[in-house]
Amino acid sequence: MKILVSEVGPRDGLQSIQSIMPLDAKKKWVTAEAAAGVTEIEVGSFVSAKLLPQLADTAELVRFARRIPGLTVAVLVPNLKGAEAAVEAGAHKITIPISASESHSLKNVRRTHAQMLDEVKGIVTLLKDVPADRRPKFEGGLSTAFGCTLEGVVPADTVVALADALMSAGCDEVGLSDTTGYANPAQVRDLVRRVKSAVGEHALSGLHLHNTRGLGLANVLAGLEVGITTFDSSLGGLGGCPFAPGASGNIVTEDLVFMLEAMGLWTGIDLQQLMAVRQVLREALPSEDLYGFTPDAGLPLGFSQEAAP
Numbered sequence: 001m002k003i004l005v006s007e008v009g010p011r012d013g014l015q016s017i018q019s020i021m022p023l024d025a026k027k028k029w030v031t032a033e034a035a036a037g038v039t040e041i042e043v044g045s046f047v048s049a050k051l052l053p054q055l056a057d058t059a060e061l062v063r064f065a066r067r068i069p070g071l072t073v074a075v076l077v078p079n080l081k082g083a084e085a086a087v088e089a090g091a092h093k094i095t096i097p098i099s100a101s102e103s104h105s106l107k108n109v110r111r112t113h114a115q116m117l118d119e120v121k122g123i124v125t126l127l128k129d130v131p132a133d134r135r136p137k138f139e140g141g142l143s144t145a146f147g148c149t150l151e152g153v154v155p156a157d158t159v160v161a162l163a164d165a166l167m168s169a170g171c172d173e174v175g176l177s178d179t180t181g182y183a184n185p186a187q188v189r190d191l192v193r194r195v196k197s198a199v200g201e202h203a204l205s206g207l208h209l210h211n212t213r214g215l216g217l218a219n220v221l222a223g224l225e226v227g228i229t230t231f232d233s234s235l236g237g238l239g240g241c242p243f244a245p246g247a248s249g250n251i252v253t254e255d256l257v258f259m260l261e262a263m264g265l266w267t268g269i270d271l272q273q274l275m276a277v278r279q280v281l282r283e284a285l286p287s288e289d290l291y292g293f294t295p296d297a298g299l300p301l302g303f304s305q306e307a308a309p
Helices: 009-016 023-035 057-065 080-089 104-108 113-128 156-169 187-200 216-225 253-262 271-276 278-284 293-297
Strands: 004-007 040-045 072-077 093-099 139-143 173-179 204-208 230-233
Touching: 004 253, 009 023, 009 040, 009 072, 023 057, 023 187, 023 271, 023 278, 040 057, 040 173, 057 080, 072 080, 072 173, 072 278, 080 093, 080 113, 093 113, 104 113, 104 139, 104 173, 113 156, 113 278, 139 156, 156 173, 156 187, 173 187, 187 204, 187 216, 187 293, 216 253, 253 271, 271 278
Parallel strands: 004 040, 004 230, 040 072, 072 093, 093 139, 139 173, 173 204, 204 230
Antiparallel strands: none
16 A cells, blocks of 8 residues: 655744754755655745744745656645745645634634635635646645644534535645644544545545654554545654644654554655655754654664565
């Protein structure tokens, strides 16, 4: 089975730290990960540079990354204006974050659910006028789907209703995000099943999980059990959400790839090459901690990666 590991470090990782990575280093990071076999990278977000100066060069990075053969260049857009910039830069995939917790939505994008759905409809209208060969895939990303540091429990029915509303508004697909690291495996299985039942198997294929409380990879296994085939992760475990206190801890890309490959699943990513990319981050972000059990322990004796199925 082919599992898509989508690298989100250049967006989710960098937005959560104070250090600003130079554009040349970002280009080197994206190039090196693509060379290691990573086929989808979220390279940034089209937000105000005043809010996130770490991502001010997203348009230039998108234009650069588009020239890498076989790479899907993804970005986050908070609104219609961001989507317009993403289309102009040439992104292959855009994701708009819709927080299931309305308190988090107001903190994160300063909009209610109704206002965000209006933004979605505006983006859908925009994309209809984009030629098919340049039209990006449009995902509705359901943030705080498993719980919120501001509201606590987020009812599953709220998540399901928002997923249905996003698909009805014209999104190509939806994704579930454990923005705050609250999810557990039983919850992941249950919510994925509920959302798929509402919007269809084809409309939900991806999970964005955090390892804040040590359950990241356990939640990946739960996702696999209910048919999820795309998982977001961040090199070195960089990242979290600046508007969700205590929500640090993206899944470490290196650990995720190791687990999947050790299970006999195929990612197409060369682990040795992937772990070597950490040096780019060490040089560009010397004050930031990098995480990961696999890079620290090394690969087991006799471990080998399967060829493409």
